[in-house]
Amino acid sequence: MIGEAVFLAGMVMIFIGAVYDVIASIGMLRFDDFYLRAHAATVGTIGGAVLPIFGAGLVALVSPWLGALRYFLTGIALTTGVLILLTAPTGSHSLVSAVYFGRIGRPPRLVVDHLAEDLPVRKDVEELVREHEDLPGEEGEARFVFRRVRR
């Protein structure tokens, strides 16, 4: 009885994940800005990948026809789910920060941009980069300076 309940919960999670995936892919195709597409990508990774992987782990745990293989499949499913749960927000955040600070593509259509007000103006960044590149032997600090901001 408890096995069938867990199986039903896992199948519902797989179905909801598939529906999330279709919604996120439609949003990824229809949105016309990179930042809106990042929103759709968040739906597609957390709702469309982590949720069905946990559901597949629950399904594999209570499936009697798999034999001894079900413990391996459950372990793989839970490991992959936790890895995606950790790495997908980090990757999306780094990609959006690369597009914003590197000024790739069109600028974001915003009403107010508080981040641009807090950043140093571009001449200061240029001077910082030039001063730093003149200094010899301190290449360890170069990772804190955006080099491509100069263009």
Add this chain to the structure above:
Amino acid sequence: MNVQSVFYTSLYFVAVLYTFAFVLYGIRAIKGPTTADIIMAVDCLSFDMAAFMVILGIYFRSILLASGAIILALWAYMLDVYYTKYVLYGEVEV
């Protein structure tokens, strides 16, 4: 109607939904205006393909098919981080 036939029957609908989503992600990955759009679409495609590979591993009772999902998830994360480091810092330092 036992548990196995329920799983095997309902996987057809799930496979149709996943394939539709993969095709739409692929269209965005092909026609993306900038490189960041392509990388974001490939990122979503890789994570969802990892989820689908685990489900297919249950379907085909294969341990080798399911264990490739871990490597696929980590590969998509590596793509993001390398693109960010190349764009912002001009080089990829390991």
